Amino acid sequence: MQGSGEALPIAVAPYLLILGAFTIPLLSLLKPSKNLARFFTTFLQLIVFVLVLSTFVSIWEGTRVITYTFSGFPPPVGITYVVDYAGVFMASVTAALFAIITPLSKFFVDDGEYYYAFVLGLESGLLGIILTGDIFNLFVMMEVTLVASYVLISSLRTRDSIRASFKYAMVGAAAGMFFFLASVLYYFSIGSLNIGQGGAVVTGLMESMGRVAEPRSTLEWILNIALWSLIAEAAVTPLHFWLPDAYSSSPIPIAALMAALSEGVAFYVLIRLYYIVLGGLTIEATYVLSVLGLLTILVGGFGMLYSDELMKIVSYSVILDVGYISLALSLGSEGITAALAYVLAHAIVKPALFLSAGWLVRSSGRSRLKDLSGSFRGNPPLFFGFLIASVAVVGIPPTILFQAKFRLYELVLAEVVGSGSIHYALTLVVMLLGSLLALAGFLKVVQTTYLTPGESVMRSPKYLSVLVGVLGIATIVLGLTYASVENEVIQKVANSFLAGRMEYVNEVVKLLSSG
Incomplete structure (x- = not known):
């Protein structure tokens, strides 16, 4: 191992989680106990959060990019971890959400030792995806995430959850094949799997060790292949079809975590690859993200409007926001800020929606909206969190999602005024329609679950009520202080x-030179 010692705490976090995942079944052999598995998982997740937070402090205090290598070999053979503002930000959000949401599992699912082992595997995979600087290791961590997600989605062992997990696995396997192909071609192109080295070759800082005469044009097409894998992971239309069933059939804490993080991490990887290697999106990627982003907004909006199950409505709201993020990224470098604001808001708003709605479904045993009349009436904290999160998705001030959406409107309106483009005028119309569809979808939920008399479900556990309330308050506070x-x-x-x-690329070049 070599590199900056500041990177060591965060670099070992994914491997510590994997070790913990394999340790839990061994602990169950010594003393079969759900409480032991719960305690061990929570304790380990808190340790990981502290490790990530320590690196966050180092990065934010001035060490802008830090590197670390594993496996006893320098790159390109050794696995490189490169941590910058973006990486440590995403890792901190991920570690924090796992630490605060996982303890809720005991209220929603018959949680056994293997459940917690795969929760740790899921967290490990997501952190590995965020932190790695190696495209093949990125593929490996995506597969770790896929396997853990597949098991967790099916863990309720119902017909719907088994079917949903199979659908998710098929999409994930196909996406993995595309990404594996891109990884192989990447190595063939520059003679290395290091993401930063790709940027160094494109900018002329290093000579390519690959077998192609024009590395940049080859890398453009390679990343366009990887794009389809990431589109599937992010649930961009037409590859969105797995998400509503998967999230509505999963244990509620898992659905909350995946909705908060999975799509955001996929977009993070997309930005990382295109902007570090090429310095921006290709023309093809821009077109794909723009057109499919508009379609995704419509699919998400109409899905919310016509779904008759509460968890499906909430799940389609994820697809709706995925469309806005995709659209923001298609606007180039100026759209990255709006997209990242969406990713941050997504991580706060979606858990509030899934946890509050999920408690109604879990405690009542009913999923259809018509069977949940008045169910929010006896749970004011949950209704507060759900209402604020709903308002945020619609794009009403002063929430953080309003701020992100307002920034996106500004960018699109500037394109309309500046170029007079029919495409961007249509984009503006679709964005407005998406908000109206979201409003209609959530209004029917509020009308049924709160304004219509009916049987209230049992009160939620205090920790759940507090957490959902805090997420609702955070949605407003971040909007007011945006x-x-x-x-x-x-x-x-x-x-x-x-x-x-270039700071990222130069640090990688320095590491390669020292090896």
């Missing part, structure tokens, strides 16, 4: 891909 949040956090993260690109 100017500071954007300047102090989101802009720094965006600059990691823009102005900070």
